[in-house]
Amino acid sequence: MSSVLLMLRRFATATGLCTRARYDEGTRAQCEAAEGKAAQDKATWGKATRNQLIAGVVMIVLMSALFSGCSARAFENLKTQVGVSEVRVDGRTFKVFTLAALNTGEDPVKLKFSSGMQFDFVVTAKHGTEVWRWSSGKAAIMMLTEREIAPGELAVHSVVWDGTDTTGAPVPPGEYDVYAEVLTKPRLITARVPFMLPGRQP
16 A cells, blocks of 8 residues: 555656746756656556456356365266156157256365356257257256255256257257256256157157
């Protein structure tokens, strides 16, 4: 704080001397010296401010990395799996995907999300190309949300897939894979589960 006041005082002195220098030739040399010192102080102050800003950014990055590490350890007892079931209505086949998360530990697991969207499901062809994603085209509330899973609790989320791709076109019959994502940080991804999609029947 004292260094800031000193720099402000030097700036004020330089301003006063240079104002007088317009009328008093005897103070011109003092004006030039004071201006030089004020300019040096300004450069030093700006450099210190930049250094403080850089230090702040580095601290934020380190804290984020530390938080992510703690979250990963907290998920060790959370076992996730995706399941596939089938519903046939009016000759059409719908797939029901269920994400199950079981807390096998003795302590609650607190999941933190950056938006209202907490999970996602992805269907891929056998060669790995993404065919359908549940969240595609959906909007989510941009706010921090949390979900706590108690010891021994099985949390489930289910969605329905109508057999169309991300453009709404029907996908051909055949074998596909599905996996689920828990949208925490770090993101949790289940193993892929294969399933068959039969053709439309009359």
